[in-house]
Amino acid sequence: EVQVVESGGGLVKPGGSLRLSCAASGVTFSNAWMSWVRQAPGKGLEWVGRIKSYADGVTTDYAAPVKGRFTISRDDSKSTVYLQMNSLKTEDTAVYYCITLSRVFDWRMDWGQGTLVTVSS
Amino acid sequence: EIVLTQSPGTLSLSPGERATLSCRASQSVDSTYSAWYQQKPGQAPRLLIYGASRRATGIPDRFSGSGSGTDFTLTISRLEPEDFAVYYCQQYVTSPWTFGQGTKVEI
Numbered sequence: 001e002v003q004v005v006e007s008g009g010g011l012v013k014p015g016g017s018l019r020l021s022c023a024a025s026g027v028t029f030s031n032a033w034m035s036w037v038r039q040a041p042g043k044g045l046e047w048v049g050r051i052k053s054y055a056d057g058v059t060t061d062y063a064a065p066v067k068g069r070f071t072i073s074r075d076d077s078k079s080t081v082y083l084q085m086n087s088l089k090t091e092d093t094a095v096y097y098c099i100t101l102s103r104v105f106d107w108r109m110d111w112g113q114g115t116l117v118t119v120s121s
Numbered sequence: 122e123i124v125l126t127q128s129p130g131t132l133s134l135s136p137g138e139r140a141t142l143s144c145r146a147s148q149s150v151d152s153t154y155s156a157w158y159q160q161k162p163g164q165a166p167r168l169l170i171y172g173a174s175r176r177a178t179g180i181p182d183r184f185s186g187s188g189s190g191t192d193f194t195l196t197i198s199r200l201e202p203e204d205f206a207v208y209y210c211q212q213y214v215t216s217p218w219t220f221g222q223g224t225k226v227e228i
Contacts, residue, residue: 045209047218061216107153108171
C-alpha cells in the first residue's frame with residue numbers, strides 16, 4: 001500500500017519562507033514522479049508543481065503563481081520530496097497535498113492527507 | 122493551458138438515484154492521464170477513477186468513469202448517503218496540470 005505523509009506546515013509571516021517535506025512508502029521512490037497540489041480555504045484544487053524521476057530527467061515544472069518563488073527537490077535516499085516556499089504571500093495560505101505517481105501503477109495518483117500553511121502577519 | 126469545465130455546478134438528487142457528472146476539456150486529453158476525485162469537508166481528495174475508467178483501490182463499483190478526448194463522465198449508479206460530496210476531474214498530461222472547478226452533489 002502506498003503511503004504519503006506531508007510535514008512542515010505552520011504559520012509564517014508574509015515574505016517569509018517555509019519548507020514542506022513529503023515521505024512516500026510502498027512505492028519504488030526512485031521511479032516515482034512527485035507533485036504538490038494546494039487548496040485554499042473554501043476553494044478548489046490548484047496544482048503547484050511536479051518533479052520527475054531521475055530516470056525521466058528529474059525535471060521540474062511549476063504553476064504560474066508560484067514560479068520563481070517555490071522550488072521542488074527530491075532526495076531518493078530518503079524517499080522524500082521537498083517544497084521550498086519563499087517570498088510567501090497571504091494568498092499562498094492553503095492545505096498543501098503531496099502526490100506520488102509512477103508508470104508502475106499506471107500513473108495512478110496517491111495523495112497524502114495534507115499539511116496546512118498559513119501566511120499571516 | 123487545458124481548461125476543464127465541469128457540469129453541472131450542483132446536482133440535487135436523492136439516495137438511490139443515478140448521478141451523471143460531466144467534465145469537458147478545452148483540448149484533447151490522453152485519457153491515461155485523467156482522474157476523478159471525491160472530496161468531503163475537512164478531508165483530502167479521494168481518488169475514485171484514473172485512466173478515465175479504472176477504479177482506484179477500494180472504490181465501490183457503483184462509481185464508473187468513461188470518456189476520451191475532450192469529454193469525460195463520472196457516473197454514480199445509485200447514490201448512497203455517503204456519496205454526497207464535491208467531485209473534481211483532473212488532467213495531468215500537460216503542464217500545468219489542471220482541475221475542474223468541481224461539481225457538488227447534494228441531497
